[in-house]
Amino acid sequence: MALMIWLVFAAFAATGASIAVPLVVQRVVDGPIANDDPTGLWWLGGLAAAFGLIEAGLIFIRRWTQAASALGMETTIRNDVYAHLQRLQIGFHDQWQSGQLLSRVTADLSVIRRFLSFGLVFLIVNTATYITVVALLIHLRWPLGLLVAASAVPLFIMSRRFSRAYIAASRRMQDELGDVATLVEESAQGLRTIKAFGRRPFMAKRFGQEARQLHDTAIGKGRLLALSSARFDLVPNLTLAVVLVAGAATVAAGDMTLGQLVAFVSLQLMLIWPIESLGWIIANAQEAMTAADRIHEVLDTPPSIVDSDGAVAVTESRGTCGSRG
Numbered sequence: 001m002a003l004m005i006w007l008v009f010a011a012f013a014a015t016g017a018s019i020a021v022p023l024v025v026q027r028v029v030d031g032p033i034a035n036d037d038p039t040g041l042w043w044l045g046g047l048a049a050a051f052g053l054i055e056a057g058l059i060f061i062r063r064w065t066q067a068a069s070a071l072g073m074e075t076t077i078r079n080d081v082y083a084h085l086q087r088l089q090i091g092f093h094d095q096w097q098s099g100q101l102l103s104r105v106t107a108d109l110s111v112i113r114r115f116l117s118f119g120l121v122f123l124i125v126n127t128a129t130y131i132t133v134v135a136l137l138i139h140l141r142w143p144l145g146l147l148v149a150a151s152a153v154p155l156f157i158m159s160r161r162f163s164r165a166y167i168a169a170s171r172r173m174q175d176e177l178g179d180v181a182t183l184v185e186e187s188a189q190g191l192r193t194i195k196a197f198g199r200r201p202f203m204a205k206r207f208g209q210e211a212r213q214l215h216d217t218a219i220g221k222g223r224l225l226a227l228s229s230a231r232f233d234l235v236p237n238l239t240l241a242v243v244l245v246a247g248a249a250t251v252a253a254g255d256m257t258l259g260q261l262v263a264f265v266s267l268q269l270m271l272i273w274p275i276e277s278l279g280w281i282i283a284n285a286q287e288a289m290t291a292a293d294r295i296h297e298v299l300d301t302p303p304s305i306v307d308s309d310g311a312v313a314v315t316e317s318r319g320t321c322g323s324r325g
Helices: 002-035 038-087 090-095 098-140 142-150 152-189 191-196 200-253 258-269 272-276 278-299
Strands: none
Touching: 002 038, 002 098, 002 258, 038 098, 038 278, 098 142, 098 152, 098 258, 098 272, 098 278, 142 152, 142 200, 152 191, 152 200, 152 278, 191 200, 200 258, 200 272, 200 278, 272 278
């Protein structure tokens, strides 16, 4: 719990420090630079550098606590799944492929850990950053700020379409990965039998077909992510181009200072990474949801043999073997 508190504090404090830098730049442009004040320039430049150092330190704390907390959760879940598998009846293991169980305990848990380590935190931090920055942009120049805020509409529509397509591809790929793992394990265990009956060409062909199917599914999933990333990248860059033209005209008309325009553009540039990472965050979240569903398929299976109410744990006894006379 303490790690999570440090994580949230460090994440939001680092975001606040990064947002403060463009506001300091506004003061630099409209103050020391406009008034030819070298002393003020040094003070404000030092302040901007201090914010940068604070942000770097907080990012280190955030990354460290992210890794520690996520690895702890992964270990706990893996232990629970393994203990549950030990309690399940033999009939369950006869029905399930060993490779499918192996992929759930290893690959699926790694997907969940990656989401808890990066995706979930980035989702929270990027959302808070977007809302805060848009509010500041509206405060600096409300017509341009509303334009930036309006760019969220096409992003929302694209994210919904991408989510529906990606979650289906993610589930299909993880199931096929389990099938390939099953085939490899069964082939390794039955290698003597395969060689004895001359079935190596048949098994090689079968493995090649399943590996090719997994490859094609992964390529299709990668194509979905690449297409969505390109679209997510296009929207903020088009918005930035419009802001630069409209902002320059506003400064020329005297309705906005040059420092305000520099701060506005600097803050808007901070939104490019949260928007560009949106596709990756959604993809990571969909994969984690699929992985969680696959793990719950195992955990939700109740054991057929359970202790009765009031059962007493049996203490393990150890005997000694005496010598025969």
